[in-house]
Amino acid sequence: MITKESILSILAQVSDPEVPVLSILDLGIVRDIQIHDDDKVDIGITPTYSGCPAMSMIAVNIKMELLAHGLKQVNIHEVLSPAWTTDWMTEEGKQKLNAYGIAPPQYNTANNPHERDAVVPCPLCESKDTVLVSQFGSTACKALYKCNSCLEPFDYFKCH
Numbered sequence: 001m002i003t004k005e006s007i008l009s010i011l012a013q014v015s016d017p018e019v020p021v022l023s024i025l026d027l028g029i030v031r032d033i034q035i036h037d038d039d040k041v042d043i044g045i046t047p048t049y050s051g052c053p054a055m056s057m058i059a060v061n062i063k064m065e066l067l068a069h070g071l072k073q074v075n076i077h078e079v080l081s082p083a084w085t086t087d088w089m090t091e092e093g094k095q096k097l098n099a100y101g102i103a104p105p106q107y108n109t110a111n112n113p114h115e116r117d118a119v120v121p122c123p124l125c126e127s128k129d130t131v132l133v134s135q136f137g138s139t140a141c142k143a144l145y146k147c148n149s150c151l152e153p154f155d156y157f158k159c160h
């Protein structure tokens with residue numbers, strides 16, 4: 001018997017192609033799960049950054065993972081509104097990001113839209129003495145920072 005919980009435990013194994021330590025549940029992009037006839041499922045996902053090519057890959061990965069777990073038919077549709085924000089990322093997801101060496105979003109965009117003022121602690125040594133090097137890091141979703149304490153550069157997952 002397929003339940004929403006069993007679907008969620010399968011989706012927890014689908015990772016973000018850009019940051020493999022994050023599952024799509026950590027990202028908070030799964031908006032809707034509908035189960036029909038026990039072996040058909042409809043999943044609604046909200047795209048993250050519009051410039052991120054990862055979404056079609058995520059959709060394919062969701063499909064493959066669910067089919068591998070015995071579902072017969074998997075439909076994935078995009079839920080474009082409301083738009084995804086980094087506020088939807090789980091606390092666990094943020095901790096995983098930090099452990100992976102990427103500074104997680106520092107602000108809740110709903111409460112504080114002024115990300116420019118963000119102090120981004122270094123994920124390596126936790127120093128707050130860091131500087132923005134470039135608004136665009138390894139991908140458009142990330143900014144490149146450098147730590148003045150340990151001198152290491154690191155990516156910051158920008159609030160959005």
Ligand SMILES: [Zn+2]
Pocket residue numbers: 122123124125126127147148149150151152
């Ligand atoms: Zn550092």
